Amino acid sequence: MRRAVCPGSFDPVTNGHLDIIGRASRLFDEVIIGVLINQSKTGLFTIEERLEMLREATAPYENVRVASFHGLLVDFCRAQGAAVVVKGLRAVSDFDYELQMAQMNIGLSGVETLFMPTNPLYSFLSSSLVKDVVKWGGDASSYLPDNVLARLVGRLKQN
């Protein structure tokens, strides 16, 4: 069983993330989306909300499941029985940091990283940018799944 982990904060999941997840689901027997619990950073959505949005958005992919973790990514991969991490690369600016993380992860545990070029449609996307767009009334419907857009609009109205 070839498993891969797609890690991230997913605060919230975007169409860019979903493009990578969908492509990974066609390459591996199982894909585990790992939502990082970062105690030093409170996000807009709770971990539970992020997990729920991811489960809703990835429901069409029967070999994709969602879990949260804290601590080292390689420990999560080991616990899940995954030998590969899948990361999207949006631009050259992503590469330096991702290369450093990938080399450390191999050094720590032998877990490999597969880099996938993001779909050019989404290469400028980030969760933080999309949140700003919606906060100021912009149309983010091309960048977020419908379930996420609805929650984001609602949450920003509360704030």
Ligand SMILES: O=C(O)c1ccc2[nH]nc(Br)c2c1
């Ligand atoms: O949304 C983000 O912050 C973010 C970061 C890094 C990323 N790499 N590939 C993708 Br899609 C991606 C998205």
